[in-house]
Amino acid sequence: MSRDTVVAGRYAKALYSAAVKKGITLEVEQQLKTVVEVLHLDQEVKRFIHAPRISQSDKLKVLRTALQDKLSPTVMNTVELLVERGRTELFADLLETYIKIEGDALGIGDATVYSAYPLSEAEQNTVAAEFSQITNRKIRVTNLVDTSLLGGLKVVIGDTLYDGSLSGKLARLEKSFNDKHRG
Structure with missing residues (x-):
């Protein structure tokens, strides 16, 4: 620090x-x-x-x-x-x-949501509701467009990354194939 x-x-x-x-x-x-x-x-x-x-x-x-x-x-x-x-x-x-x-004091969390296209207010509210349940906090969403994403979302809350992007899923799939072929 x-x-x-x-x-x-x-x-x-x-x-x-x-x-x-x-x-x-x-x-x-x-x-x-x-x-x-x-x-x-x-x-x-x-x-x-x-x-x-x-x-x-x-x-x-x-x-x-x-x-x-x-x-x-x-x-x-x-x-x-x-x-x-x-x-x-x-x-x-x-x-x-x-x-x-x-x-921390008010039980609010800020989420930066990366998506391939701008999310509508309804989509942002859906993401906020979903992550409110996961984190037990009221979530405020800031949406940033990341054109490198093929689809899906990446959500950053504090120091935690929730990678639900298609490119993230493909990378995890490739890693699992590589791990299976090594063993």
Whole structure:
């Protein structure tokens, strides 16, 4: 585990604790997603934040103006703290750890579902229901298209991969044939 991941974990725990006290845990998650999208996906913002010639106070002024109506004071304080300390690279790890802490506390699991084509809402709900029974948690699905899949699904929940893809089944079948012919 990297040092940054450990540090992000500390911030995530503190932020989750503050969010629980205010009753805004899910709102904080959405706000953190917004911050990560803005700071990591928008190249102009990313260059601005990492520009060495712009002072931290000027960066904070711009961020406060841009984000003040979109973030709760709790999340804004975290953003300000990390910008002041020059630790904006922690936001993605912070979000990931926050979601894990929140999921553990609320009995929610996040599943990344890889499919050969975009799943409909009904199909996503079916996958969520199926894996809710397996994991004993409420499952939230994020669907990603993987054109290398011939069919079926690959589902990742935490550190566990459930490979129901056709290519995965073919690979397991090939392995079983190879094992039988060696013995």
